[in-house]
Amino acid sequence: MPDVVAVTWGLGSTEEADELLTLARRCGDVTWLNLGQLPEGAVEAAARHGVTSIIQTNDPKLEQAGADATVEALAQYCRGASPRLVLFNQDFESRLIAPRLAGRLGTPVVMNALAVAIDRDETTVTASAFGGDTHAEYRLSGPTPHVVAVMPNAVSPEPAGSPTNPAIEQFAVDLSGVTERIRIVTPARTDGARLEDAQVIVAGGRGLGSSTNFRLIEELAEAVDGMPAASRPLVDDGWTEASRQVGLTGRITRPALYMALGISGASQHMAGCSAAKTIVAVNRDPDAAIFRYAKYGIVGDCLEIIPELIAAVREG
């Protein structure tokens, strides 16, 4: 079985590794390499997912999650262990770390992966392209490890047929030669509520007509105790702030309920909300792509419907 390394860091809970470990197991013999503190219940999660070994590394330089230390630690691990495939959860940080690791090792890399399969010396990766409406299949060959970053929600997590009893090993990295080249002047302000964690999201799109109507989205969001969000054109045009943008180049969300109002459902946007348990949509165009993803739909002008939705919620 090929050696597959699932790389994680900064996990809030083991659930955030479920998809990656599921995919890794389907590709080969899994080593779970976690940089920094393992989340609670990691050993049980690893056993459930059929992981062979957990590699832990606790160098304090990795605690600040600087890109230079992270890439160097992973490169040292890969040079020593010579895995066949390295898998990342694709997120803001791994979007840089994965290709830099591949660049340092001189091995091929593909991002935005939806499916991965190993066939002898080659790896086949299906990835989203053109914002997601089109998929691309790539064949990776040459030096290993092949490096692949996997899109959120690409895989439905599933426990292994037979659980394992994973060994926990420490991996000692030597980061003495690493000085972070990027200095943080002002860290990002975390204002608590993040779209990524929201259970209910009310999102508006072009169908709102004008920027002043975005307050309808905010009002409905407040009424249903959810968070307001927007498609990219609204953010580009300054109707709301960038932190509200859902989509391929914005937030990747997975709420229980996603209300898409005046959103056409371009794949660029759907990449950020297709994992919602239930999508409901209001759109004037009965053929809008959003209705392909929605469980419930109303065909109509969202400017007429949203006030009625607010009223219906408040009626209780």
Place this chain on the structure above:
Amino acid sequence: MMRIVICAKEVLDSDAVNNYALAGRLTIGDDGRTITQTAIPRLMNAYDEQAIEAALRIRDTGVECTITVVSVGEDPSAILKHAAALGADEIAHIKLVDGETDCAGVAALLAAYIGTTGAADLILCGRQASDDDQGVVPALLGERLNTPVITIARDVALSGSAVRVTRVTPDGDAIVEADMPAVVTISSELGAPRYPTAARSMQARRMAPVVVTPTDLGLTTDDLTPRVMLEKLFVPAVQGNCEFINGASPAESARTLISRLREERLLA
């Protein structure tokens, strides 16, 4: 004088590709991987255009700099002319037939170009190309040049010998700094790029790109052997299963929808 190099890619207009894909009319050639619709325009990747804008804004602050825009491909002369019209001082074309290399090869070519033309203090790239969405070339280029790579910028400013970048992170904006040379990738949050002025467009018409080949840059076919091959492009099928609520009035539709969501305990 400081040198800013922007790496730009010619792409198929992704909005047009998506419209064809959604309408079920995207045609792929016999090779299984080439979009054959000739009606789809070829444009400069929009993020790369914003990278040029970022460079122009630096120049607007009074920084003495030259701005070079370089593109790898068969014939990106149209987008290079556009770059010149926007205000590039120099345009360069690294000549390569499509499919002869992959992102790693493109990064090798760009690194060799920068290395053989007097280096660069600041290298700006779009955050990703809107065709393959890969976004790996800037990182690979940074590894080649051994420079820091700062991704997803909405603002780029100089501060002495350092570059100061406002990044759009999932937790909000963060401001970071790195000594130059550095690679910075530009995101859509930078804002709309300017339009070319008539005078600059006239000037640009007379500018010809500097054309170099991989051999000129000291790279062989072996160096450029693609390890990531595009095998297939396809439009995935999406199963629709939407239940439409057709109330007699907007109010009735809204009430039905909300009560449905409450029954399913999706709303309190």
